[in-house]
Amino acid sequence: MTLSSWHRLYSSPPAASCLQPLHHPLLTRHGLTLWLKRDDLLHPTISGNKWRKLKYILRQALSDRATGILSFGGAYSNHLHALAAAGHQLALPTVGIVRGEASSRDNPTLSDARHWGMSLEFVDRQQYRRRQEAGWLAELAQRYPGYLVVPEGGSCALALPGVAELWQELGQRLPGLDEVILPVASGGTLAGLLSARPSHCRVTGYAVLKGASWLADEICRLYPPAAQDDGWQLALDHHGGGYAKCSASDRAEIALLASQLAIPLEPIYSGKALLGLFRDIAAGAYPAAGSRLLFIHTGGLQGAR
Ligand SMILES: Cc1ncc(COP(=O)(O)O)c(C=O)c1O
Numbered sequence: 001m002t003l004s005s006w007h008r009l010y011s012s013p014p015a016a017s018c019l020q021p022l023h024h025p026l027l028t029r030h031g032l033t034l035w036l037k038r039d040d041l042l043h044p045t046i047s048g049n050k051w052r053k054l055k056y057i058l059r060q061a062l063s064d065r066a067t068g069i070l071s072f073g074g075a076y077s078n079h080l081h082a083l084a085a086a087g088h089q090l091a092l093p094t095v096g097i098v099r100g101e102a103s104s105r106d107n108p109t110l111s112d113a114r115h116w117g118m119s120l121e122f123v124d125r126q127q128y129r130r131r132q133e134a135g136w137l138a139e140l141a142q143r144y145p146g147y148l149v150v151p152e153g154g155s156c157a158l159a160l161p162g163v164a165e166l167w168q169e170l171g172q173r174l175p176g177l178d179e180v181i182l183p184v185a186s187g188g189t190l191a192g193l194l195s196a197r198p199s200h201c202r203v204t205g206y207a208v209l210k211g212a213s214w215l216a217d218e219i220c221r222l223y224p225p226a227a228q229d230d231g232w233q234l235a236l237d238h239h240g241g242g243y244a245k246c247s248a249s250d251r252a253e254i255a256l257l258a259s260q261l262a263i264p265l266e267p268i269y270s271g272k273a274l275l276g277l278f279r280d281i282a283a284g285a286y287p288a289a290g291s292r293l294l295f296i297h298t299g300g301l302q303g304a305r
Contacts (some may be wrong), residue, residue: 003062005090009046010055019173022261022295030281032288035174036263037166040270040299045112046089048299049189050082053154055162058086060148067146068093072131072153075104076244076270076303079154080113088116095119095144099128104212155188160223163192166296174294177201179286182296183208183273184234185243187215189298191222194232203232206273210242238276244268250275262296266304270297 020036027034042051061069069087073080080096087094096110096118104110105122114120130136137149150156170177177200184190184205193203207215215234220227240246246254246267254271257265257278265271274295280286280304286293 003059006059006062008087009058009089011137015211019170019294020094020263022263022305024257024260024278026278026281030284030286031291032281032286032290033290034087035177035292035294036172036261037294038263039152039166039298040264040297040301042299043268045302046082047302048078048297049163050154050299052080052162052166052192053079055154055165055186057148057150058090058092059155060158061092062090064148066092066148066228067144068095068148069149069150070095070097070140070144070147072097072128072242074098075107076109078109078300078303079152080118081109081302083150084113084118085155087118093117093119093147095147096119097128097131097140098122099125101196109303112302117236125288137283148271151186153186153188154192155186155222157222159194159202161187163189164196166193167196167198170172170294171198174292176292177294178291179204179293180296181206181273181277181293183298184212184215185209185269187219187222189296190232191219191226194219194226194229194257195223196227197231199231201231204235205232206235206238206276208239208243208269208272210245212236212239235280238272240267240272240275246272264301265297268303269300270295 018038022034022036039048044144071083075098084094098120100122101305179202181204184207190205240250251267254265254267254275
């Protein structure tokens, strides 16, 4: 459990996250260039935005000599999955507080997490709703002394700088981008992007949750200067019925997009958001022909197993 293991883990440059041009008749028709940032390829188990969001959380835990890291998530949580994998690689104990019933205990996400040494504690939905309450957090701190407690999805101030580093990769390889587009759930990834947004490049987040008008405030809470920044927006109408919900016809459209574009997609985050983007393009919401867009594939393919 040393910082040198963290340096080793993060020394492989995210060059592995290639930039892939996407070809589709809709893009040609609208005169748009769309690139895909393959963050799903960043690491075999600490995939997508988790690789970026966890980077400085893990470093902090190691440099503070924390006993371990405790965090929260659903039974298919990409965040808990990645945290367990990272804890395993760094010999850092991890605890996952899981919203879920006993029936989901042995799903592939949680089996992996358990296999990597994460201790799992299951709580019902009512208890899980208290995950930000000081009283429960104090109780957990007592039961897990010395643990760094990380919010659901890893979205906290420490998650932002790791995400912000994505711009350096883009600046070097794709200067002059007009817009970056990504799926949004707890808001940390978008907040991290805003913390280093170049003024010429707008950011649009496609919310994957229903009724997510609170997300804008949450993003401003995570990164207060976002409140004065008019270079970003949230698309709130492509949630497909709610978090992790996806109709059979949307699923079929996502599968068709995945095969037309020759990329892997899952229906909860990147698939849902990319479908939303394509629908908005078809509806003329991206009017400037010649625009250069980039979509971030935030990973999460493990959850689709
Ligand atoms: C694969 C994937 N993509 C996107 C997101 C959304 O990121 P954020 O919660 O930072 O908005 C998440 C989870 O939170 C995720 O697991």
